[in-house]
Amino acid sequence: MPGIPTSRDVAKLACVSQSTVSRVVSGKGNVSEETRRRVLEAAESLGYYVNEAARRMRTRRSRSIGIVLPSLYNPFYAESAHALYARAKQAGRIPLIQLTLNDPRSNQTIVKDLLGHRVEGLLMASTSSHDAYMRAYCADPVVPYVMYNRRLADGAGNWVVVDNKLGAVEVTNYLLARGHRDILFISGDTTYSTALDRLAGYREAMAEANLAPSIVHGNFDYGQTYQVMQRVLDNPEKRPSAIFAANDQMAFAVLDSLTHYGIHPKTDIAVVGFDDISWSSLRGIDLTTMSQRQDLMIQTALDGLLGLIDGSVSTVRQIIKPELVIRGTA
Numbered sequence: 001m002p003g004i005p006t007s008r009d010v011a012k013l014a015c016v017s018q019s020t021v022s023r024v025v026s027g028k029g030n031v032s033e034e035t036r037r038r039v040l041e042a043a044e045s046l047g048y049y050v051n052e053a054a055r056r057m058r059t060r061r062s063r064s065i066g067i068v069l070p071s072l073y074n075p076f077y078a079e080s081a082h083a084l085y086a087r088a089k090q091a092g093r094i095p096l097i098q099l100t101l102n103d104p105r106s107n108q109t110i111v112k113d114l115l116g117h118r119v120e121g122l123l124m125a126s127t128s129s130h131d132a133y134m135r136a137y138c139a140d141p142v143v144p145y146v147m148y149n150r151r152l153a154d155g156a157g158n159w160v161v162v163d164n165k166l167g168a169v170e171v172t173n174y175l176l177a178r179g180h181r182d183i184l185f186i187s188g189d190t191t192y193s194t195a196l197d198r199l200a201g202y203r204e205a206m207a208e209a210n211l212a213p214s215i216v217h218g219n220f221d222y223g224q225t226y227q228v229m230q231r232v233l234d235n236p237e238k239r240p241s242a243i244f245a246a247n248d249q250m251a252f253a254v255l256d257s258l259t260h261y262g263i264h265p266k267t268d269i270a271v272v273g274f275d276d277i278s279w280s281s282l283r284g285i286d287l288t289t290m291s292q293r294q295d296l297m298i299q300t301a302l303d304g305l306l307g308l309i310d311g312s313v314s315t316v317r318q319i320i321k322p323e324l325v326i327r328g329t330a
Contacts, residue, residue: 005046005047005048006048007021007022007025007048009046009048010039010042010043010046010048013042013045013046014035014038014039014041014042015038016035016038016039020035020039021039021043024036024039024040025039025043061120062094062117062118062119062120063092063093063094063120064093064094064095064096064117064118064119064120065088065093065094065095065096065119065120065121065122065123065305065309066096066098066110066111066114066115066117066119066121066122066123067081067084067085067088067095067096067097067098067122067123067125068097068098068099068100068107068110068111068114068122068123068124068125068126069081069097069098069099069100069125069126070099070100070101070102070104070125070126071099071100071101071102072099074220074247074249075248075249075277075278075279076247076248076249076275076277076292076294077125079277079278079294080125080148080149080294080298081097083294083295083298084097084123084298084302085097087298087299087302088302091302091306093306096114096117096119098110098113098114100126102189104126104127104128104131104191107124107126107127107131107133107134108133110126111133111137115142115143119143120143120144120309121143121144121145121146121305121306121308121309122143122144122145122146122305123145123146123148123301123302123305124145124146124147124148124150125147125148125149125150126150127147127150127151127152128150128191128192129151129152129153129191129192129193129196130152130153130191131152134147134152134157135152135154135156135157138152138156138157138158139156143309144158144305144308144309145157145158145305145308146158146159146160146301146304146305146308146316147159147160147161148160148297148298148301149161149162149194149292149297150192150193150194151193152193153193155317158304158308158315158316158317159316159317159318160297160300160301160304160316160317160318160320161193161194161297161318161319161320162292162293162297162319162320162321162322163197163319163320163321163322164193164194164197164198164201164274164322165197165198165200165201165204166201166321166322167198167201167274167290167292167322167324168197168198168199168200168201168202168205168244168246168274168290169201169202169204169205170290170322170324171201171202171244171272171274171290171324172185172201172202172205172206172244173205174272174324174330175242175244175270175272175330176205176209176211178242178270178330180241180242180270181209181211181241182214182240182241182242183202183206183211183214183240183241183242183243183244184214184215184216184232184240184242184243184244185199185202185213185214185215185216185243185244185246186215186216186217186218186225186228186243186244186245186246186250186254187199187215187216187217187218187219187246188218188219188220188246188247188250189219189220190217194246195220195246198246198274199215199246202215202244214240216228216232218245218246218250218253220246220247220249220250221249221250222249222250222252222253223253225245225249225250225253225254226253226256226257229253229254229257229258230257232257233257233258233261233263239263239269240269241269241270242269242270242271242272242330243269243270243271243272244272244274245271245272245273245274246274247273247274247275248273248274248275248276248277248279248280248287248289249275249277250273251271251272251273251274251280251287251289251329252273252279252285252287254271255271255285255287255329258271265328265329265330266328266329266330270288270329270330271287271288271329271330272287272288272289272290272329272330273287273288273289273290274289274290274292275289275290275291275292275294276289276290276291276292276294276325277294280325280327281327286327286328286329287327287328287329288324288325288326288327288328288329288330289324289325289327290322290323290324290325291322291323291324291325292320292322293320293321293322293323296320297320300318300320301316301318304316304318
């Protein structure tokens with residue numbers, strides 16, 4: 001047969017109708033195994049493939065979803081990107097990933113670009129607490145959306161987050177229960193709800209213990225945290241007995257700083273992170289940390305977005321309880 005084979009050609013060779021071919025290639029509808037086998041063999045012999053672009057134009061559905069992340073330098077979001085991509089593909093979706101490069105002001109440009117690619121939904125992990133564009137988008141969304149690991153200051157819109165404040169309270173109380181009183185907190189970038197909530201949890205637990213907080217800022221960045229730690233550790237008489245870093249990446253910088261000064265984690269200074277990324281469990285790191293339960297948060301966010309797209313849910317607001325993972329650093 002000359003030219004590109006069509007579903008009509010497959011139907012003729014397999015001695016079935018075109019609608020049967022359509023049911024086989026789409027995986028929808030009831031087709032006997034014998035008929036399915038004949039159709040697939042005919043399709044393979046003809047070199048037939050489904051033109052997904054043409055199908056999307058006919059149905060006016062792109063099957064794509066936009067995923068907006070702040071950066072892949074942070075291992076938490078690198079792992080999130082991989083898991084979100086895989087889960088979206090498993091759900092029959094086409095994931096389009098964009099990065100703000102830690103500049104939440106670029107959300108508007110990125111969202112407009114994704115809408116130009118006819119995405120059916122947006123999963124946003126780059127929203128700052130006072131993002132004016134996202135607040136306006138929440139009030140009048142073009143397509144369904146879910147904020148992942150982020151939330152606006154007023155709690156508006158659809159979001160899935162871990163209980164960051166509770167997690168920080170529990171980490172601080174864990175250290176207090178082990179006799180620590182001088183607990184240094186390394187804060188993340190406070191333009192984001194995650195950093196604000198973890199800082200609030202630390203402050204609350206210290207206040208409950210009638211202790212003054214001790215806070216430095218690492219902005220969720222390894223290099224900046226390492227520099228801060230040099231200043232903290234330079235004076236042996238003012239070193240804390242425990243350090244709580246607001247994410248694992250900053251905790252890694254703390255551990256490397258301690259090694260530089262010949263200080264042993266846990267026995268000399270306890271160290272706890274927040275995230276539980278895969279590197280944290282490596283034998284050479286063995287970081288005690290508060291787990292965000294990333295797999296559950298990702299699946300909840302994606303399920304929520306797909307539910308908004310198909311109309312089975314109207315609102316997605318989910319707070320996931322974190323879990324303390326005790327390892328060798330505290």
